[in-house]
Amino acid sequence: MPVDTHSELARTIRQLIPLSTLPSNLFARLCAQIDIESAEQGQYLFKRGDKNSDLYYLLNGSINLQTESFKIQNIKAGSDSARFAIAHQIPRKVDAVCDSRIQFLRLNTAMMKMVQETSYEENESTMMFEEVADSDDWMTTLLKSPIFRALPPANLQKILISLQQIRFNAGDIIIRQDEPGDYYYIVKKGRAIISRRPSPTAKEIKLAQISDLDTFGEDALISGIPRTVSITAVTDMCLLRLGKEQFIELIKQPTLKYINFDELHDLLSADAELVDVRSPDEFKKSHLARSINVPFFSMRMYLKTLNKSHPIILVCKDGRISESAAFILLQHKFNALILKGGIDRMTPDQLKAEPASFNIDDGTETGNFSEPSKENTSLQLETMPQTEDQATEFSQVLQQLKAKCKKLESENMTLELKCSSLARQLESAKLELDKLKSN
Incomplete structure (x- = not known):
């Protein structure tokens, strides 16, 4: 029997993970398809070794997860554990036995496919995520992140069970530049400053501020290089942290996608963009044709470009x-792919293959252009630089234009904020004027 989306039962279902992140229209569609089932005390929901991939959620009552020898866990409806699918490892590692009469929700493969294929490109204004019982529910807010929404339910459960809560006082240094990475952090409450020293004797530069629900610390865990910034608490802070090994197993490995050199041609032909994230000096010495340089240290500043x-x-x-x-x-909802092994893994034959598109350049920046092909070159010849000097000059002009666009975007944002402030002041002045007229 379908579930009324305005009922208390729907509100309970809305808190389940990952259903809590569904747009309202998809949640309504799901409610129209589901049936609430019941089982009696002593009945099995599933047994060890079962390969049924359905997801089971406990709505009322309690169940025991157990083996032949001992009881592992008792799960009660309404608990944090009940927000996740019950023991969703296939094949099943435990028996799930009703400890009382229960009500439960079963999601089959087709229903889960609808949940997992929710587009990240959907307009945020249509998402309309429902509030759950706790108006400050950091867990539900966090799960709206594209990274977490893409993870399997079993990974989400392990992550949220493994998170450790830790507190810092204002002025405490949370992570230090040049130290090895050890944890991935989520800000539950508080504010901190990100800073960096260009050299050991240089003055520390403040780069940005982070606050509630921001995350940090992943760069060193993913790349294996030491921390590139320091983070210092501005206020008293409450953080959640996940250890390096768990981050790599539960978040990094299922999230990142790789391609081989052989796949590069087809992807570029389908309008993918090739972005080299090395430093400008490294890029200038040699780089793949058709690549543009967005150094990693400035990646966040170039997102709008x-x-x-x-695909990138x-x-x-x-x-x-x-x-x-x-x-x-x-x-930030990009379709990002990684060229596996980078330039170091390319063989001499690969570097020589298709010289018009994929050779390593001799140091002259080519921007996002390759040499014209022999067929149908008239349009290309009209728009392409004809010499290396022209190509260099063209690239420099392009970079200058990008810098100007960036500056104009910043100025536009500032003007929009000023306009918004003036509009509020005008509205306030109108209200005061109306009061004076009424007197």
């Missing part, structure tokens, strides 16, 4: 920095 409608292929020396860059892009 990148096209979300096309990331390349670096050995693939490690590309992994960190891909994680940033995925957090």
Whole structure:
């Protein structure tokens, strides 16, 4: 029997993970398809070894997860554990036995496919995520992140069970530049400053501020390089942290996607963009043709200049920095792919193959252009630089235009904020004027 989306039962179902992140229209569709089932005390929901991939959620009552020898866990409806699918490892590792009369929800493969294929490109204004009982529910808010929404339910459960809560006082240094990465952090409450020293003797530069529900610490865990920034608490802070091994197993490995050199041609032909995330000096010495340089340290500043409608292929020396860059892009709803192994893994034959598109350049920046093909070159010849000097000049002009666009975007944002402030002041003045007229 379908579930009324305005009922208390629907509100309970709405808190289940990952259903809590569904847009309202898809949640309503799901409610129209589901049936609430019941089982009596002593009945089995499933047994060890079962390969049925359905997801089971406990709505009322309690169940025991157990083996032949002992009881592992008792799950009660309404608990944090009950927000997740019950023991969703296939094949099943435990028996699920009703400890009382229960009501439960079973989601089959077709229903879960609808949940998992929810588009990240949907207009945020139509998402209309429902509030759950706790108006400050950091868990539900966090699960709206593209990274977490893409993870399997079993991974989400392990992550949220494994998170450790830790507190810092204002002024405490949470992570230090140049130290090895050990944890991935989620800000539950508080504010901190991100800073960096360009050299050991240089003055520390403040880069940005982070606050509630922001995450940090993943760059060093993904790339394996030491921390590149320091983070210092501005206020008293409550953080949640996940250890390095768990982050790699539960978040990094299922999230990042790789391609081989052989796949590069087809993807570029289908309008993918090739982005080299090494430093400008490394890029200038040699790089793949048709690549553009967006250094990793400035990746976050260039997000608005990148096209979300096309896949973005990331390349670096050995693939490690590309992994960190891909994680940033995925957090902002880009389709990011990593050229596995980077330039170091390419064979001499691969570097020589298709010289018009994929050779390593001699140091002259080519921007996002390759040499014209022999067929149908008239239009290309009209728009392409004809010499290396022209190509260099063209690239420099392109970079200058990008910098100007960036500056204009910033100025536009500032003006929009000023306009918004003036509109509020005008509205306030009108109210005061109306009061004076009425007197």
